[in-house]
Amino acid sequence: MNPDLMQAITSGLLLGFIYSLVAVGLTLIWGVMDIVNFAHGDFLMLGMYTSYVLYTFFGIDPLFSIPVAGALLFVVGVVTYRTIIRRILDGPMLIQIFSTFGLMIFLRYVIFAVFKPDYRSIQKTLLSGTFRIFGVYVGIPELVAAAGALVTTGIIFWIMNYTKTGAAITATAENREAAQLMGIDPDRIFSLSWGIGGAAAGIAGALLANFFYIFPEVGGVFGLTAFVVVCLGGFGSIHGAFVAGILVGLVESLGGYVAPPEYKHIFVYSIFIFVLLVRPRGLFGVT
Amino acid sequence: MNLTGLFLIRKEELNLRSLLFTLGGVFLALAYPFVFRKPFPQDLLIKVLLFAFLGNAWNILGGLAGQVSLGHAMFFGLGAYTSTLLFLNFGVSPWVGLVAGAFLAGVVSIILGYPSFKLKGHYFAMITIAFGEVFHILFRNVDAVGGASGLFLPILDESFGNFYFGVNKIPYLYIILSFYLLSTLTIFLLDRSKVGFYLRAINSEEDAARSLGVNSALYKSVAMFFSALFTAMGGTFYAQYVTFIDPPSVYHLMLSIQIVLIVILGGVGTLFGPLVGAAVLIPLSEFTRIYLGGTGRGYDLIIYGLLIIVFAVYQPTGLMGLIRRRK
Numbered sequence: 001m002n003p004d005l006m007q008a009i010t011s012g013l014l015l016g017f018i019y020s021l022v023a024v025g026l027t028l029i030w031g032v033m034d035i036v037n038f039a040h041g042d043f044l045m046l047g048m049y050t051s052y053v054l055y056t057f058f059g060i061d062p063l064f065s066i067p068v069a070g071a072l073l074f075v076v077g078v079v080t081y082r083t084i085i086r087r088i089l090d091g092p093m094l095i096q097i098f099s100t101f102g103l104m105i106f107l108r109y110v111i112f113a114v115f116k117p118d119y120r121s122i123q124k125t126l127l128s129g130t131f132r133i134f135g136v137y138v139g140i141p142e143l144v145a146a147a148g149a150l151v152t153t154g155i156i157f158w159i160m161n162y163t164k165t166g167a168a169i170t171a172t173a174e175n176r177e178a179a180q181l182m183g184i185d186p187d188r189i190f191s192l193s194w195g196i197g198g199a200a201a202g203i204a205g206a207l208l209a210n211f212f213y214i215f216p217e218v219g220g221v222f223g224l225t226a227f228v229v230v231c232l233g234g235f236g237s238i239h240g241a242f243v244a245g246i247l248v249g250l251v252e253s254l255g256g257y258v259a260p261p262e263y264k265h266i267f268v269y270s271i272f273i274f275v276l277l278v279r280p281r282g283l284f285g286v287t
Numbered sequence: 288m289n290l291t292g293l294f295l296i297r298k299e300e301l302n303l304r305s306l307l308f309t310l311g312g313v314f315l316a317l318a319y320p321f322v323f324r325k326p327f328p329q330d331l332l333i334k335v336l337l338f339a340f341l342g343n344a345w346n347i348l349g350g351l352a353g354q355v356s357l358g359h360a361m362f363f364g365l366g367a368y369t370s371t372l373l374f375l376n377f378g379v380s381p382w383v384g385l386v387a388g389a390f391l392a393g394v395v396s397i398i399l400g401y402p403s404f405k406l407k408g409h410y411f412a413m414i415t416i417a418f419g420e421v422f423h424i425l426f427r428n429v430d431a432v433g434g435a436s437g438l439f440l441p442i443l444d445e446s447f448g449n450f451y452f453g454v455n456k457i458p459y460l461y462i463i464l465s466f467y468l469l470s471t472l473t474i475f476l477l478d479r480s481k482v483g484f485y486l487r488a489i490n491s492e493e494d495a496a497r498s499l500g501v502n503s504a505l506y507k508s509v510a511m512f513f514s515a516l517f518t519a520m521g522g523t524f525y526a527q528y529v530t531f532i533d534p535p536s537v538y539h540l541m542l543s544i545q546i547v548l549i550v551i552l553g554g555v556g557t558l559f560g561p562l563v564g565a566a567v568l569i570p571l572s573e574f575t576r577i578y579l580g581g582t583g584r585g586y587d588l589i590i591y592g593l594l595i596i597v598f599a600v601y602q603p604t605g606l607m608g609l610i611r612r613r614k
Contacts, residue, residue, distance in 0.1 A: 036409045087600045093408045094355050095603045098551055101544060102595025109585035109592060117585075216585075220540075224420065227413055262428045269417040269424075276414050277402050 003135045008257040009250065010136045016249020017146040018204055021153050022222055023229035023241040025200030028156070031236020032173040032193045035085060035096055039104040041223020043073050043198050047205020048214045049111060052120060055209075061126045062209045066148065069206035070199045077198020081191050089190075104219070112216040120214045127210055141211035148207045156200060157238055169193060173236060221265070225252075228272040233282050240284030316464050320457045329456040333528065335562075335569045336463045337521055342549040342561025343470040344517035349547065350556035351474070351483065352510040353490030354404070355412045357543050358419030362392040362515040364426065364538040366522025371438050371532060381450035385523040389516040396515030397508050404507045407493075416540065423538040437533025440526065450527045459528050466524065467562075470517050474558060477513070486510055518546075548591065552598060554607025563606045568594075 026040045037043075047069040054060040054068065080103060088099045127141040160166035171179040172189040180186055204222075212218070229248050233240025248268060255267030275282060316336075320329050341363070348354050369391050370384025379387075403414050427435050443449045452458040477483050485506045488496035497503050526532050536542075545568075553564025572587040602608060 036413075084596060084600060088603075091599070091603055094349070094547075094551065094555060095599045097355060097357075097409065097412055098547070098595055099599035102592045102599060104592070105544075105588055106592025106596065109588035112585040113589060224416070227416075231413070260428070263424065266421055266424050269421050272417045273414060273421075276406060276410060276417075280406065280410060 005257060006134070006136045008253045010138060011142075012250035012253025013246060014138075014142045014146040014249070015253065016246035017149040017153075018208060018245075019222075019225055019229050019249050020242045020245025021149040021200055021204045021207075022226045023233065023245050024153050024156055024238055025197035025204075026226045027230045027233065027236055027238060027241045028160075028169075028200075029193050029197040030230060032169055033085075033089070033190055035089070036100065036227075037197065038097065038100040038223065039080070039107060039219075040197070040201055040226055041219030041221070042104050042107040043076060043201035043219070044205040044208070044222050045111065045216065045219035046076065046107065047073055047202035048209045048212070048218060049115065049205075050202070051206045051209035052115075052122060052214050055122050055125075062122050062206060063126050063144075065209070066203055066206040069202040070152075071202075073202025073205075074195040074199040076202070077194035077196070078191050080198070081194035085190070085194065086187070104223070108216055108219060115216065117216060121212075122209055122214070125210055139211060145207035145210055149204060152200065152203050153242055156196060157242070159196070160238055165192070225268060228268050231272055231282055232275050234284040235282065237282070237284040240282055244283060313464075313468065317461070320460055326454070326456060329460060331570060331573060333456060333460050333463055334573070335565045336460070336467050337524065337528075338546070338549050338565040338569055339562040340463060340467040340470055341518060341521045341546045342553065342565060343467065343474060344514050344521065345546050346550055346556065346561055347474060347477065347517070348507075348510045348514035349550060350560075351478065351490065352486045352507050354507060354510070355408075355547070356415040356511075356514070357412050357540070357547065358415030358417075358422075359514070359518050359546050360538050360540065360542040361419045361422040362396060362518035363522040363525070363542060364422060364532075364534070365392040365395060366519025367526040367532045367537045368426065368432060368438075368522075369519070370523040371440060371526045372432060374440070375438065380448065381523060381527050382448070385450075385520055388523050389519040392515040392519030392522075393512045396511045400511040401504060401508055404504045416543075419538070419540060419543055423534055423540070426538055427534040433533070435534065437531060437536075440530040442530075451530075459524075463524055466517075466520060471558065473513065473517075478558075482506055482509055545591075548595060550605075552594065552605055554605030557605070557607040560605055560607045563610075567606065 022040070022044055025043075026037060029035060029037050029040075050069040050072055051062040051065040054065045055062055084099050084103065088096050125141065127144050129140045130137050131140065132138075158166075160169065168179065168184045169189055169192065171182065172184055172186050176186050179189075225248060229241055229244045232248065233242070233244030248271070251271060252264050252268050256264035259267075316332070319332055323329060323332075341359070345356065345359055348356055366385070366388035369388030370379075370381045373379035373384040373387060374381055399418050403411060406414055426432055432438075440451075442453070443451045445451055445453045445455065447458065450462075477486075485496070485501050488499075488501055489503045489506060493503055522537060525537065529536075549564035549568055550561050551564070552568055553560030553562065568591075571590065575587040575590055598605065
């Protein structure tokens with residue numbers, strides 16, 4: 001096979017695992033409470049800056065920042081729910097959309113004001129380097145990030161499907177009143193969903209920080225891509241988001257292979273538009 | 288809290304007093320440039336009126352029909368690029384370009400809107416983001432339309448026919464004022480017409496409206512058409528006023544958001560909400576930029592973000608809601 005094509009497929013797959021993790025966090029919140037978190041990409045951005053700050057000021061390798069970013073964004077998620085989301089849960093849709101939009105703009109430009117719009121990157125980490133296999137170059141940070149994303153997605157999948165907490169979250173998503181009658185406190189579940197969703201984005205950001213440019217608006221592209229993934233996978237479906245994340249990673253990478261790379265996002269958005277119009281419930285969504 | 292199912296302007300507000308207020312407001316706007324003779328305050332009012340106009344345009348679709356579009360920058364960009372490209376390539380008058388751009392945006396809005404109208408709530412909002420981003424990427428990368436470096440309008444003789452007045456801001460002010468008044472009158476008439484009733488019905492209970500035989504896709508398309516048409520006019524005005532356009536200034540998602548923000552701040556589905564919202568937000572952002580030395584620092588956007596959150600949480604009916612409650 002053409003080595004360039006092989007390279008594109010490999011890069012697409014590796015990026016796809018990250019997309020999956022970002023989207024899993026988004027779809028969880030969406031599925032449980034029918035709220036779209038437009039600030040999700042910026043949660044990821046905060047995860048990246050967590051790594052950056054720990055590396056620049058304390059010399060901590062980004063590999064060890066991953067749990068810190070996860071914990072920090074868990075807290076950010078919970079605080080977001082408690083201060084904003086809880087108050088607009090029963091509000092009109094436009095207000096729900098705009099409250100998280102406001103959060104997105106706020107987070108993005110606070111970081112912008114503090115760190116300037118510069119593109120930054122973390123150099124000389126424990127994971128630097130590339131290796132060559134079957135004529136394809138694989139970056140070690142990319143590979144580790146993909147593996148980390150896969151493991152984290154797996155943990156969330158396990159929580160959702162094999163623990164009592166996961167069952168409570170699923171129950172609340174399906175029928176809030178019935179869950180309440182079973183003694184589940186929806187407020188706690190919502191809070192927890194925002195925590196897990198935020199942590200997923202934060203961990204994805206910390207994984208990306210090993211090799212990706214860090215800048216205040218980085219969340220924009222990842223946030224929009226996460227919407228595409230969630231929509232393709234089916235709103236609220238965790239395994240849907242997983243499969244769709246890999247597909248979108250491949251489409252983006254192959255789009256940049258068959259057409260000039262500037263146009264690669266057009267392929268991604270086209271899938272999004274196509275799925276919304278033709279199969280709005282996505283690949284694995286339930287009607 | 289119900290934002291739907293109301294007239295944009297209530298019956299009890301339709302009286303001589305409101306009319307006098309409106310006429311007084313128009314008079315003040317006409318006299319303004321003779322009181323404030325410096326370029327800065329004149330530029331400020333032009334921007335306020337431009338955004339009030341764009342807010343009005345958005346309100347036709349978002350406030351009347353209840354369809355939240357987060358991609359209106361694409362119509363703004365189409366208007367700006369159509370008139371500019373027609374002028375640069377064929378020497379077509381910007382006034383003809385204005386009509387052409389508005390019509391093109393209207394047609395595009397129906398082509399994109401018609402299949403999308405079956406999507407509800409978030410989903411419609413998200414598909415409009417995707418459409419907007421596709422336009423942004425295309426215009427950024429196609430060199431025939433200027434690509435990432437954008438398009439400059441050459442300096443022309445200052446005349447109404449050329450839609451160019453150099454540093455004299457008064458004609459621009461009067462043109463955007465008449466655009467704003469035209470859109471306000473259109474919304475007022477639309478709101479009171481049969482179509483307005485259908486749109487309000489679709490807004491508050493779409494399934495019920497359809498079961499009573501209201502062709503919801505048709506009336507949403509009508510709303511979208513007018514909404515896109517006016518937005519594109521704003522785009523042409525912007526191009527003629529600033530004489531430079533590029534994708535980040537006319538196709539950016541933040542522009543789409545800013546338009547909606549102005550409406551939310553003023554009050555969704557109110558006749559004068561967009562004007563109130565623009566009159567608060569535009570000076571606020573200009574002054575933070577000046578006094579916090581924030582050009583390129585994004586301080587104004589931090590305040591934007593906070594304002595949105597505070598309004599969403601505490602005052603979802605906007606400033607008009609505050610004004611109405613006090614009465």
